[in-house]
Amino acid sequence: xxxxxxxxxxxxxxxxxxxxxxxxxxxxxxxxxxxxxxxxxxxxxxxxxxxxxxxxxxxxxxxxxxxxxxxxxxxxxxxxxxxxxxxxxxxxxxxxxxxxxxxxxxxxxxxxxxxxxxxxxxxxxxxxxxxxxxxxxxxxxxxxxxxxxxxxxxxxxxxxxxxxxxxxxxxxxxxxxxxxxxxxxxxxxxxxxxxxxxxxxxxxxxxxxxxxxxxxxxxxxxxxxxxxxxxxxxxxxxxxxxxxxxxxxxxxxxxxxxxxxxxxxxxxxxxxxxxxxxxxxxxxxxxxxx
Numbered sequence: 001x002x003x004x005x006x007x008x009x010x011x012x013x014x015x016x017x018x019x020x021x022x023x024x025x026x027x028x029x030x031x032x033x034x035x036x037x038x039x040x041x042x043x044x045x046x047x048x049x050x051x052x053x054x055x056x057x058x059x060x061x062x063x064x065x066x067x068x069x070x071x072x073x074x075x076x077x078x079x080x081x082x083x084x085x086x087x088x089x090x091x092x093x094x095x096x097x098x099x100x101x102x103x104x105x106x107x108x109x110x111x112x113x114x115x116x117x118x119x120x121x122x123x124x125x126x127x128x129x130x131x132x133x134x135x136x137x138x139x140x141x142x143x144x145x146x147x148x149x150x151x152x153x154x155x156x157x158x159x160x161x162x163x164x165x166x167x168x169x170x171x172x173x174x175x176x177x178x179x180x181x182x183x184x185x186x187x188x189x190x191x192x193x194x195x196x197x198x199x200x201x202x203x204x205x206x207x208x209x210x211x212x213x214x215x216x217x218x219x220x221x222x223x224x225x226x227x228x229x230x231x232x233x234x235x236x237x238x239x240x241x242x243x244x245x246x247x248x249x250x251x252x253x254x255x256x257x258x259x260x261x262x263x264x265x266x267x268x269x270x271x272x273x274x275x276x277x278x279x280x281x282x283x284x285x286x287x288x289x290x
Contacts, residue, residue: 005039006069008032009047013066017056077138078265081268091271092121098140101260102217104128106240111282115275122271130215135263136158139273142262149261156261163235164197164253166204169227170245176230180205184229189213196254197232204249205230254276 011021012032022029032034040047047062058066098109104126112124133139143149149156168176177183185208188198189271192215202208208230212223217237224231234254238244260279266272 001039001042002035002110003072005035005042006072008035009039009062009065010069010073012036012048012056013058016057016277018056020055027226038230042083065240074136077136077231080138091274093271094123094125094262095271095275096125096127096141097141097144097275098127098129098142099144100146100217101128102132102221102234102237105218106237108279111279114282115278118278119271119274122275124275135261138263141266141269142260142276145259145261146256149260153264154261155264155267156259159258159280160261161255161257163255164232165235165238166222166230166247166249166253167221167233167238168247169225170243171227172245176247177207180230183208183264184210184211184285186212186224186229186231188220189215191215196256200231200253201230 007025008021011024015021015024018029018032018036022032025032036047036228041237043061043065045061046059047065048056050056085224097104097108097112105128108126112126116122116124118151127133127140132145133143135141135143135149136151144159146162182265183205185201185205187201188195190213192198212220214220214223217234218241220231221233221237221241221244224227224233225241230247233244234256235246238246260276262269262272262276
């Protein structure tokens with residue numbers, strides 16, 4: 001058995017399809033299929049049921065192997081994190097950063113550019129996704145989230161507070177109807193309807209109708225600027241989108257705390273610590289201007 005094929009097994013088990021596993025590992029789908037067949041042949045066992053309506057489903061043998069493979073993976077990643085987190089001669093190497101889409105594009109990307117200019121031997125991968133990437137599996141080295149981390153092995157702290165505002169298209173004239181009759185709302189999709197700003201918007205305009213929902217804040221901002229309706233947006237995002245006008249409202253929409261976290265094994269990593277110090281300086285300057 002090739003130990004590297006355990007990564008293939010775990011990727012297929014997590015994704016449920018060869019295509020999804022290929023995206024997780026950065027390999028091609030035919031390569032994933034070939035290596036999975038080689039692993040099953042070496043073990044003499046079928047690890048997955050093929051052709052089911054839900055994709056690849058673990059067999060009884062595959063289910064028994066899963067816990068062992070995850071322990072092997074965790075030990076291998078622990079070695080990698082420990083070596084990566086050790087003392088390093090200068091700032092060089094790759095740093096993987098994870099965040100939501102709009103925060104990555106409009107807040108972190110400019111900071112990354114300034115950091116790379118200051119430390120040209122450091123490379124940065126900025127991964128923006130609604131999915132929360134695993135710090136334990138080194139899907140990211142440092143992550144920015146709008147809620148505290150639940151993992152016990154993550155070192156975390158409050159990073160900055162984001163202010164939110166009520167926005168409409170700059171071309172819209174006149175006051176908004178007090179209870180929102182005839183007003184369109186641009187907001188998060190139904191999967192995120194419990195977020196504080198979503199609840200605030202619906203409470204502020206109980207007679208309004210949701211005309212557009214999306215898990216992308218930037219998509220909301222673009223639709224709002226195009227005149228689709230009113231939206232609650234992070235001020236840091238709205239300031240980067242032309243065609244928006246902030247509407248004063250009392251009380252103001254609730255803000256959100258941004259948290260930053262990294263795996264405890266990386267606490268001595270020089271480039272990670274340098275980036276966090278740099279980002280905190282930028283965040284303080286942004287906060288002081290609001």
